[in-house]
Amino acid sequence: MKKGLVKWLGLTLAVSIAAAGVWNGPPSAHAAGSGFSDVKASHWAVGAINKAVAKGYVDGYTNGTFKPDASVTRAEFVKMVVVAMKLDTAPAGGKWYSEYVNAASAAGLYAGDDFANNEAAWTKVMTREEMARVAARAIGEKTTEGDKWMYLATKTGLIQGVGKGQIAPEGLTTRAQSVVIIERILTAKAGGELDTDQYATAAAEIIWHGTNIFTVMPEMFVTPESDWKNKGKSSVEEMWNEKNMTITSKDGLYQAKLEALVAIDMADPNDPNRSLLGDMNTLKWSNNNEQMTNYVKGNTNTYVMYFKGKEVFNKDKTKYLSRPFAAFQVAGFGSNDDAAYAAGKLNTSAPIYRNQVSDMPAIIIPKSGTVQGMNDIKIVLQTPTSSNARFMEVDLLRLRGIQ
Numbered sequence: 001m002k003k004g005l006v007k008w009l010g011l012t013l014a015v016s017i018a019a020a021g022v023w024n025g026p027p028s029a030h031a032a033g034s035g036f037s038d039v040k041a042s043h044w045a046v047g048a049i050n051k052a053v054a055k056g057y058v059d060g061y062t063n064g065t066f067k068p069d070a071s072v073t074r075a076e077f078v079k080m081v082v083v084a085m086k087l088d089t090a091p092a093g094g095k096w097y098s099e100y101v102n103a104a105s106a107a108g109l110y111a112g113d114d115f116a117n118n119e120a121a122w123t124k125v126m127t128r129e130e131m132a133r134v135a136a137r138a139i140g141e142k143t144t145e146g147d148k149w150m151y152l153a154t155k156t157g158l159i160q161g162v163g164k165g166q167i168a169p170e171g172l173t174t175r176a177q178s179v180v181i182i183e184r185i186l187t188a189k190a191g192g193e194l195d196t197d198q199y200a201t202a203a204a205e206i207i208w209h210g211t212n213i214f215t216v217m218p219e220m221f222v223t224p225e226s227d228w229k230n231k232g233k234s235s236v237e238e239m240w241n242e243k244n245m246t247i248t249s250k251d252g253l254y255q256a257k258l259e260a261l262v263a264i265d266m267a268d269p270n271d272p273n274r275s276l277l278g279d280m281n282t283l284k285w286s287n288n289n290e291q292m293t294n295y296v297k298g299n300t301n302t303y304v305m306y307f308k309g310k311e312v313f314n315k316d317k318t319k320y321l322s323r324p325f326a327a328f329q330v331a332g333f334g335s336n337d338d339a340a341y342a343a344g345k346l347n348t349s350a351p352i353y354r355n356q357v358s359d360m361p362a363i364i365i366p367k368s369g370t371v372q373g374m375n376d377i378k379i380v381l382q383t384p385t386s387s388n389a390r391f392m393e394v395d396l397l398r399l400r401g402i403q
Helices: 002-008 046-055 074-084 098-106 128-138 146-155 175-189 198-209 225-229 338-342
Strands: 246-248 254-265 302-314 327-331 350-353 362-366 377-382 393-399
Touching: 046 074, 046 175, 074 098, 074 128, 074 175, 128 146, 128 175, 146 198, 198 254, 254 377
Parallel strands: none
Antiparallel strands: 246 254, 254 302, 302 362, 327 377, 350 362, 377 393
């Protein structure tokens, strides 16, 4: 799921890399405090570059350049982090980077299962995902899920996007990016505040577990801490059941897959996922009255949940309705004012459609005014059948309703 999902979101945007040789150890020193001919005052990383050179964990080149777009190997990045964090090092035989690798291992920045501890691995150019892993560990973040590191790094402000909603996890790391990230590590460790890129965090959350709802609309998923702590979870985000994103009927005749549940903030005209909805002028929401036409456009104080998925197979279309996406249900965002809803007031979650109800895999939810009451917040996948014997549903999320 991960690779295809990354490609679909456009997250594999290549990072521009200037032609440059790979270090054989640190480059020759360039006088700290002087300018570099290839780093203008308007360069996006000029502040971090100047700080990094002044602190002595990176240098320029003897020809007066810094080569901000030159690629950085795993060994080079680890060396810079170790020196910048002033970790203890001890002389070690072998390659120039051995003492820094040893220090990184002792500090928990590198683990043996990240990649092999040999020259072939350490001299490879570091990806942004690998950089995120080291950076998150450097400020004390922990996880056993390999695809969560980018989420932790973006959520804490260590990593930002390379474009609107683009994080390029497989993109290569540059010298400029390296010093910017390391300066953020140092700021975080000193107790400073870091700006976060919500679009990048939302994209990273999708890569992690297949949805961005906890980044885009967190206030809609408030639940007592005991709800997730009693289930052995460390946060409400971990209540999402990624393993249930594929549903297979009990008789094995039907299967559907949810590739991603994407939340879209309708108050944000720059939300990078608005394109999933197509022409906003023709999009409608249903209040179960076929005589009424209720347009989505103008309802900005709302979120849309878009269920991007597909039917994997349907071996008996007489038993299961064939549709291009996975059947779903969302509950827990209702209203006690049925009359207002019937009159065309969007005061509860409602399906979105374009030409006929159920032709789009999406619902719209008001940001305020819904009543959870005694009901659980529930997001499920279902088998599309009218038979009680064949019907089943699997929980993607179930939270206790706010009492």
